[in-house]
Amino acid sequence: MRVLILGGGYAGLRTALDLDAMRARGQLPEGVQVDLVERAPCHEVIFWLHQVAAGTLAPEQACIDYGRLPLEGIQLHQATVQDLHPTPRRVDTDAGPFSYDALVLALGSGPSSPDIPGLAEHAHTLRTHEDAENLHNALEAAYARAAPLADAAERRRLLTTVVAGGGYTGCQLAGELAHRLPDLADRHGAPLDDIRLLLCEPRDRLLPEMEPCHGRAARRILERKGVEVRLGAPLERLSEDTAVLGGEGLPYGVLAWAGGIRAPGFLKEAGLGANPQGRVIVDDHLRVPDHPDILAAGDCAVRVAPDGSLSTTPATATEAMNQGRYMAALLRDRARGRAPAAAYAPTRLGLLVSLGNSDAVGNVGPLPVQGRAAGLLKNGAERTYPDTLLRPHTEPLLDPDFLRPA
Ligand SMILES: Cc1cc2nc3c(=O)[nH]c(=O)nc-3n(C[C@H](O)[C@H](O)[C@H](O)COP(=O)(O)OP(=O)(O)OC[C@H]3O[C@@H](n4cnc5c(N)ncnc54)[C@H](O)[C@@H]3O)c2cc1C
Known part of the structure; x- marks a missing residue:
């Protein structure tokens, strides 16, 4: 066979x-x-790509060489x-x-590709390692160009980053960027006050695929970190420098599309x-x-x-x-x-959505968790991932049945 x-x-x-x-x-x-x-030449750890895009992780930290894995009896073809x-x-x-x-x-x-004028030409996506590196390089380039500019409007445009799509990919990316963009501005000598980070979602809440309490908590946490959350704001079209969101034109420097999968x-x-x-x-x-x-x-x-x-x-x-x-x-x-x-x-393990710097929201089994406790659980679970590949029959650390109501 x-x-x-x-x-x-x-x-x-x-x-x-x-x-x-x-x-x-x-x-x-x-x-x-x-x-x-x-x-791909290596196993791409996709659930760390937002960290690669934001510069928290180096690209090679989100890659596991297939040669290191116990696959002796498997014929691997690139x-x-x-x-x-x-x-x-x-x-x-x-x-x-x-x-x-x-x-x-x-x-x-891959990323969904709805018929939004300008999307294919001007938006970045985040599904592969290459996407994450491209997005990171685009942010670096925009901040480097903005820093020496005397034209305040153009500088602010270049320092405006938009994440379009408030599902778990968009929320995780926005949370990570909220922590990293000030460092980026600092490194390039761009004024911190000019940084803008927007997260736009066409529906009336973030994380629409999860229970409503998680969307509300994610919004609260992200806004506390300086993210401008816009609900009911679909991306309608974009040119090289302006995105139209919910009928309103917004000059932007970099836009990441996180509006779904295909x-x-x-x-x-x-x-x-x-x-x-x-x-x-x-x-x-x-x-x-x-x-x-x-x-x-x-x-x-x-x-x-x-x-x-x-x-x-x-x-x-x-x-x-x-x-x-x-x-x-x-x-x-x-x-x-x-x-x-x-x-x-x-x-039944649940799903945790990270919001940057050890904050997260989601469920562990049936239990809702939010904030730092959720972030610690999320980071802990993700760090064990490479180990679970080396020891393929490791059972989950947490037995979800243990958390089920009797
Ligand atoms: C930024 C981001 C953060 C995320 N965070 C989380 C999270 O915290 N928790 C969570 O549970 N999920 C998360 N997800 C979702 C999760 O990564 C996906 O659901 C998961 O990757 C799906 O696994 P898969 O095996 O179906 O596909 P993948 O992991 O994408 O694997 C598909 C493989 O097929 C290969 N491939 C594709 N096309 C071809 C082709 N034509 N020929 C040969 N090879 C091909 C790809 O290179 C890839 O290695 C996140 C996703 C993103 C983008």
């Missing part, structure tokens, strides 16, 4: 690590070959997937075609059922309907809930890793000729 995993991010890497550990323990039958196709042909079971890449018996789609997502377009083009964001629809065992040999997980997939509606579980790294682990168990059972395991159960 040849297992082909596309994407070595949170979901795909977890599947590969777990399959390799199962092989080492003699739990995989002889003859199971596992190939992992990934375009290649970019270009196309998928489910009927002849073939995947085309820039390094040639791959065939498979079982395919795992774990290709993540799965790679070739998945839908291959004939797989997908939602409007191009995320592949999967059943409660993460299988693609009508294609029993294809599993899909993480940001590029969306589950059908028991009532037939599409799951609203946010697309997160925590969820992607949980799904990656589940897929490894499913593939092991398939290789052994056993009936599939129980249906996939979403993680």
